[in-house]
Amino acid sequence: xxxxxxxxxxxxxxxxxxxxxxxxxxxxxxxxxxxxxxxxxxxxxxxxxxxxxxxxxxxxxxxxxxxxxxxxxxxxxxxxxxxxxxxxxxxxxxxxxxxxxxxxxxxxxxxxxxxxxxxxxxxxxxxxxxxxxxxxxxxxxxxxxxxxxxxxxxxxxxxxxxxx
Numbered sequence: 001x002x003x004x005x006x007x008x009x010x011x012x013x014x015x016x017x018x019x020x021x022x023x024x025x026x027x028x029x030x031x032x033x034x035x036x037x038x039x040x041x042x043x044x045x046x047x048x049x050x051x052x053x054x055x056x057x058x059x060x061x062x063x064x065x066x067x068x069x070x071x072x073x074x075x076x077x078x079x080x081x082x083x084x085x086x087x088x089x090x091x092x093x094x095x096x097x098x099x100x101x102x103x104x105x106x107x108x109x110x111x112x113x114x115x116x117x118x119x120x121x122x123x124x125x126x127x128x129x130x131x132x133x134x135x136x137x138x139x140x141x142x143x144x145x146x147x148x149x150x151x152x153x154x155x156x157x158x159x160x161x162x163x164x
Contacts, residue, residue: 011100014058018051022107026114030135033118033128042115051108055101062097110142117149127156 025047028038041047093099114135121131130152138145 009057011058011061011096014054015100015103018054018104018107022047022111025111026135026139029114029118030132033122033131042111043119048108048112051104051111055104055108058097058101058104062095062101065097106142110138110145113142113146114138117146120153121149124153124156127153130156 025042028035029042032038093102117134117138118131121127127149131149134145134149134152136145137148
């Protein structure tokens with residue numbers, strides 16, 4: 001069955017579906033954060049679960065290819081060589097499947113981060129009107145958007161808590 005899925009869900013198709021699929025969710029976060037539909041889609045396990053299954057499927061495809069760099073590293077027990085330098089990292093990302101795995105990881109992490117920002121801004125009424133800039137930044141460069149949001153939170157709400 002997975003071979004049939006592999007023929008249907010190509011890496012290109014998965015890439016386009018994941019890219020297009022998260023854009024409406026970001027619009028909901030930015031413009032309708034209090035809507036019940038946004039809460040159901042964003043603040044539930046639904047979207048992260050779908051992206052997680054997609055990630056697992058792409059990882060399954062990757063592990064079952066004979067030319068997969070990661071599978072060769074696992075076979076030799078040299079998994080930590082990935083952390084030995086930028087050249088090794090470049091070698092890993094030269095594989096399209098690994099690049100897609102990273103992209104799904106990036107989209108999921110940024111979406112979860114954006115959901116947290118939107119939820120936190122809704123709790124702090126002073127921030128709900130200035131949250132658009134941090135959300136746009138989070139979509140493109142996650143940690144920068146989080147940093148901008150935390151600075152705005154500190155300035156506008158006059159508080160920065162270490163714990164929720």
